[in-house]
Amino acid sequence: MLGEVAEMKNKTKARLMQGNEACAEGAIAAGLRFFAGYPITPSTEIAEKLAELLPKAGGKFIQMEDEIASISAVIGASLTGAKSMTATSGPGFSLKQESIGFAAIAEIPCVIVDVMRVGPSTGVPTAPSQADVMQARWGTHGDHPVVVLCPTSVAETYTLIIEAFNISERWRIPVVFLMDEVIGHMREKVVLPDPHGLKIVERLRPTCKPEDYLPFDADAGDGVVPPMADFGTGFRYHLTGLTHDKTGFPTTKRPEVDALIRRLSGKVDTAKEEVTFVHEVMIEDADVAVFAYGITARAGARAIRDARAMGIRAGLLTAKTLWPFPEEHVERIAGNVRGIIVPEMNMGQLVCEVERAAKGKTKVISLTRVDAEPISPDQILALLKEV
Amino acid sequence: MAKPITYYLREDKMPHIWCEGCGHGIVLGAFIRAVDSLGLDKNNVCVVSGIGCASRAPGYLDFDTLHTTHGRALAFATGIKMMKPHLNVIVLAGDGDLAAIGGNHLIHAARRNIGITTICFNNSIYGMTSGQYSPMTPTGRMATTAPYGHIEEPFDLCDLVFAAGASFVARGTAYHARPLSRLIAKAISTDGFAFVEAVSQCPTYFGRRNRMRNALVMLDWQKEHAVTKQAASRLSPDEMEGKFIIGEIGTRTRPEYTKRYDAIIEAASKETDKSV
Numbered sequence: 001m002l003g004e005v006a007e008m009k010n011k012t013k014a015r016l017m018q019g020n021e022a023c024a025e026g027a028i029a030a031g032l033r034f035f036a037g038y039p040i041t042p043s044t045e046i047a048e049k050l051a052e053l054l055p056k057a058g059g060k061f062i063q064m065e066d067e068i069a070s071i072s073a074v075i076g077a078s079l080t081g082a083k084s085m086t087a088t089s090g091p092g093f094s095l096k097q098e099s100i101g102f103a104a105i106a107e108i109p110c111v112i113v114d115v116m117r118v119g120p121s122t123g124v125p126t127a128p129s130q131a132d133v134m135q136a137r138w139g140t141h142g143d144h145p146v147v148v149l150c151p152t153s154v155a156e157t158y159t160l161i162i163e164a165f166n167i168s169e170r171w172r173i174p175v176v177f178l179m180d181e182v183i184g185h186m187r188e189k190v191v192l193p194d195p196h197g198l199k200i201v202e203r204l205r206p207t208c209k210p211e212d213y214l215p216f217d218a219d220a221g222d223g224v225v226p227p228m229a230d231f232g233t234g235f236r237y238h239l240t241g242l243t244h245d246k247t248g249f250p251t252t253k254r255p256e257v258d259a260l261i262r263r264l265s266g267k268v269d270t271a272k273e274e275v276t277f278v279h280e281v282m283i284e285d286a287d288v289a290v291f292a293y294g295i296t297a298r299a300g301a302r303a304i305r306d307a308r309a310m311g312i313r314a315g316l317l318t319a320k321t322l323w324p325f326p327e328e329h330v331e332r333i334a335g336n337v338r339g340i341i342v343p344e345m346n347m348g349q350l351v352c353e354v355e356r357a358a359k360g361k362t363k364v365i366s367l368t369r370v371d372a373e374p375i376s377p378d379q380i381l382a383l384l385k386e387v
Numbered sequence: 388m389a390k391p392i393t394y395y396l397r398e399d400k401m402p403h404i405w406c407e408g409c410g411h412g413i414v415l416g417a418f419i420r421a422v423d424s425l426g427l428d429k430n431n432v433c434v435v436s437g438i439g440c441a442s443r444a445p446g447y448l449d450f451d452t453l454h455t456t457h458g459r460a461l462a463f464a465t466g467i468k469m470m471k472p473h474l475n476v477i478v479l480a481g482d483g484d485l486a487a488i489g490g491n492h493l494i495h496a497a498r499r500n501i502g503i504t505t506i507c508f509n510n511s512i513y514g515m516t517s518g519q520y521s522p523m524t525p526t527g528r529m530a531t532t533a534p535y536g537h538i539e540e541p542f543d544l545c546d547l548v549f550a551a552g553a554s555f556v557a558r559g560t561a562y563h564a565r566p567l568s569r570l571i572a573k574a575i576s577t578d579g580f581a582f583v584e585a586v587s588q589c590p591t592y593f594g595r596r597n598r599m600r601n602a603l604v605m606l607d608w609q610k611e612h613a614v615t616k617q618a619a620s621r622l623s624p625d626e627m628e629g630k631f632i633i634g635e636i637g638t639r640t641r642p643e644y645t646k647r648y649d650a651i652i653e654a655a656s657k658e659t660d661k662s663v
Contacts, residue, residue, distance in 0.1 A: 056655045056656060062651075069459070073466035074466060075466065076462070076464060076467040077470045078436070102455060231453075231471065232431065232471045236429060236452075238446055241453065253462065253573050
């Protein structure tokens with residue numbers, strides 16, 4: 001199971017590590033070679049760590065003049081074949097949205113880390129939140145594919161960021177990696193997997209002659225994702241944020257526009273099973289369930305243990321993939337429990353998705369917290385006792 | 388030219404989108420002739436643009452070409468240049484794209500002195516959206532968003548970019564197409580950030596509103612108002628009023644950014660060796 005470090009065969013020595021540090025080191029293990037960023041709390045340590053580590057790993061780091069420049073440079077670097085990433089927090093994530101849309105329509109792999117803090121606007125820069133989960137899905141305009149992952153621990157930050165790169169490269173989509181301030185700044189004992197034993201995915205590159213290359217012909221790949229040539233290797237092709245045909249040049253022909261938008265969104269439908277990571281604890285016999293993600297899943301784990309000790313048969317569904325939303329998992333559980341509690345450090349964002357997926361089969365209860373503090377196990381336990 | 392101009396064009400993408408009389412084709416021609424004069428391998432040229440009329444130019448060029456978001460071409464280009472420093476990375480941008488929404492990226496690319504050549508197609512107007520004022524619209528001129536006359540002062544883009552730290556800064560015009568081509572060739576040969584402002588004409592959205600009834604009138608205006616540095620030195624401030632300098636505006640030798648980064652890689656690897 002992804003993120004279950006204890007099960008990994010080749011382990012390294014135990015270390016005390018910060019979440020942001022694990023994000024940086026995991027990214028390098030995934031093959032990161034270019035990072036562009038802009039200082040912003042609470043993600044800055046990622047940039048600091050990569051400024052130190054990337055030049056040692058044959059990569060490059062740059063602090064750009066603003067958040068938009070950072071994501072733009074990341075997309076440019078990815079076009080040369082380099083695995084690329086940027087990291088930010090809410091205000092910066094808002095600024096990056098237009099270019100994330102560009103990465104989606106031009107199908108350029110990249111990873112965007114958002115270490116969530118309290119918003120809107122400047123909010124509380126140093127305190128945790130989970131209020132960007134909808135923006136991560138719908139932040140940029142237009143229908144677009146995106147996968148959103150969310151780690152629950154420092155160790156899992158390391159392993160899950162590797163999956164973020166693998167998914168981004170495999171499906172040629174932007175992947176948003178949603179941490180929260182607690183995960184980002186917390187220090188935990190971690191035992192990391194041996195970097196040599198990791199499964200690392202590379203993007204599909206064309207095998208045809210440059211003159212035969214159609215950069216957006218998915219049939220030249222697996223029918224879903226077209227092979228991607230590196231800039232500077234003689235393929236001399238064109239990329240644009242305009243809707244385009246298989247050649248990469250702009251089109252406004254209705255059937256071609258329709259085919260492009262449907263293929264782009266369809267990538268995530270096809271990828272769904274492969275990119276959906278969930279973890280279930282004591283769900284089989286549960287009468288009541290908790291659906292949680294990020295640091296809140298840790299409080300959820302404690303709450304269900306405490307509930308079990310009191311004779312309440314509680315279970316936990318942790319979503320590590322937030323988008324595509326793991327609706328099949330929620331629906332299955334909804335059929336077997338009296339209620340699903342959804343604790344979130346926001347005003348209730350993913351609870352609507354849980355309700356949609358539950359299809360009225362069970363009661364869905366929202367637990368919100370927006371006072372800049374993480375949700376405590378006791379808050380969840382109190383609701384478990386009530387349901 | 389060593390090779391016909393069509394060697395560098397994607398002829399199947401013609402006709403282009405530019406209006407009759409637009410100066411952008413002349414500027415693009417000057418760019419192609421510069422590339423040809425330097426004998427660059429097409430596989431080593433990467434052209435990046437943002438949004439606007441000028442930003443459609445890369446689509447007609449047989450290189451690796453990237454048409455990005457509004458104002459951000461230099462930021463995308465920075466990522467490309469960082470990871471493939473051997474490429475000739477060229478940004479083609481309009482004055483609105485580069486001086487307004489992309490102004491921050493322009494001064495910072497110049498400050499870093501990253502080895503990217505930027506050509507600003509300056510027609511003093513937003514053409515793609517049909518005639519709004521730009522940071523390069525002269526005071527008193529008319530635009531759809533300045534129906535009573537423009538009250539802002541334009542940038543002197545060349546002075547701005549040189550002050551920000553560029554290695555090479557020059558200005559040319561569509562009228563002076565051959566000297567413009569030579570300036571672009573020098574820019575591309577520069578080891579550092581190079582900037583060429585190419586004064587172009589938009590008869591459709593600038594000329595018509597400003598009593599310049601066609602492209603010829605506008606080209607004549609370029610001819611009459613462009614002054615070489617030499618000629619300018621003989622003119623009084625009064626005589627220079629309304630005129631602008633063409634030719635090399637400034638050159639300096641400074642370390643190029645990606646080469647500086649190589650030193651970082653060397654320093655970092657030494658530290659790794661020590662720790663082993």
